Amino acid sequence: MSANLIKIISAAIIGVALGILYGWVIDPVQFTNLTPNLLREDYRADYVLMVAEAYHGEINADLAARRLGVLSSEAPAILVAQTLAYAQANQFTQTETNLLQELLSAMQIYQPQNSANP
Amino acid sequence: MKRPASRNLTLYLALALLAGLGAGLAYSWLISPVTYTDANPALLRADFKDQYRTVIAAAYAATRDLPSARARLQLLGDADPIGELSAQAQRMLAAGEPFENVQPLAQLAADLQQGFASIQTAKPPLTEIIQTPSAEVPVIETLPLTETPLAEETPVESTLAFEQTPLIPQNPLITSTPRPTVTAKPVIGQPFTLVGQDTVCDTSLKQGLLQVILMDNRRKQVSGMEITLTWNQGEDHFFTGFKPELGNGYADFIMQAETIYSVRIVEGGSFVPNITAPTCTAPDGSSYLGGLLLTFQQS
Incomplete structure (x- = not known):
C-alpha cells in the first residue's frame, strides 16, 4: 500500500513539474x-537619451523631469x-x-514646480 | 484482464498526474507567472506607447535625425507608424492639447511620409541675457544651433552664430526664456501645396471629419485663410483659426458618406479634388465613417 502511495505522489510531482514547465517555458503568460x-536596460537608456535630445532643443527641465518620471519613480x-554610466560603459x-x-x-538643480518656495 | 486493485492504482496515478499538472499550471500561470524585466517597447501599454512616441517626436524635433526616429518608432511594433503618429496627433488635438505639443508628432509624420527631414525651424536652445549699461532693457543674444534665425522673427540686436553651441551652459546668467510669440502670416503669392493627406480612424472623433491644417513656409500655422469646399450639391466656405484651441491654422468640416468633395485654398490657389470620407473598421469589426487630415504648406 505504501508503495502505491509513493507511486501516486510521484505521479503528482511529475504532473506539477510538467505543469510548471508548460506554464513557464512552453507557453508562458x-x-x-x-x-x-520593465523595459530592458538598453531601451531605458535610449528613452533617457531621447529625453536628453529633446531637452537640448526645448530647455524645459520640468517637461524633461515629467518625461523621465514615466520611466521610473526614482529621482530624475x-x-x-x-544612464550616463551605462552610456559610458x-x-x-x-x-x-x-x-x-x-x-x-x-x-x-531641478526643483519640481509643486515644491517651489512659497 | 487487470485486477480491480490494479485498475484503481492506474486511475489514481492518472488522477494524481492530472492534479499535479493542474497545480503546476496554476502556479506558473497565476501564482508565479513569468515576470518581464527585459521588455521591449512594443509590449508597452497604449498610453505609454503614446508617451514614447511623443518623446521620439520631441527628440526628432531637436535632432532632425530621421533614421533614428524611424528606428525608434519601429521598436513600438506599429504596423503603420505614420498612421499611428497622425492618429495620436488627432487624439491630442481632440483632447484640447495645444498645437505646440502636437506639432512635433505631425512634423515627424510628415517627414516620414516625404522621406527626408524638413528644414529645421529656428529654435535657439539657449538664450543669454546680458545687462548692458546703456540700455534699460536687456539685450538678448541668441545662440542658434545650426542656422541663423530668420530675420523677420528675430527680436535681437545682435546674433552670434557658432559652428557648435556648447552643450552645457557655463555662464550662470544663462537661463531659458520663452520666445516671443510670433503670429504667422502667409507669404503673399506663395501657393499652398498639399504635403499630407492622412486617413484618420478614430472613434472618438466625429464621423466624416475633414480636418485641414495650413502652415506657412516655416511650418507655422496661419489663421484667417479661406477654404472652399465644393461637392455636386453645394459649396461651403470656412476659415482657419476659428478653433484656436486646435491650432491657428486649423479648420474642419463634416463630410457626408459617398460624397466627393474638392478642396480649394482660396488664397494660394491650391486645389485638391476627389476627397471622400474613408471607411474605417472599428475594433469590434464594424465599419464607420472615418476622417481625413489634409495638411497644406506654403512652398
Missing part, C-alpha cells in the same frame, strides 16, 4: 500592457546618472554622452 519600468537626476558617442551630461546637470 504573455504580457502586452507593460509599464516602462539618479535616473540620468545611471557602452560606447555611446561623445555627443550622446554630452547630451546626457547636459540633462544630468539640469536635473541636479
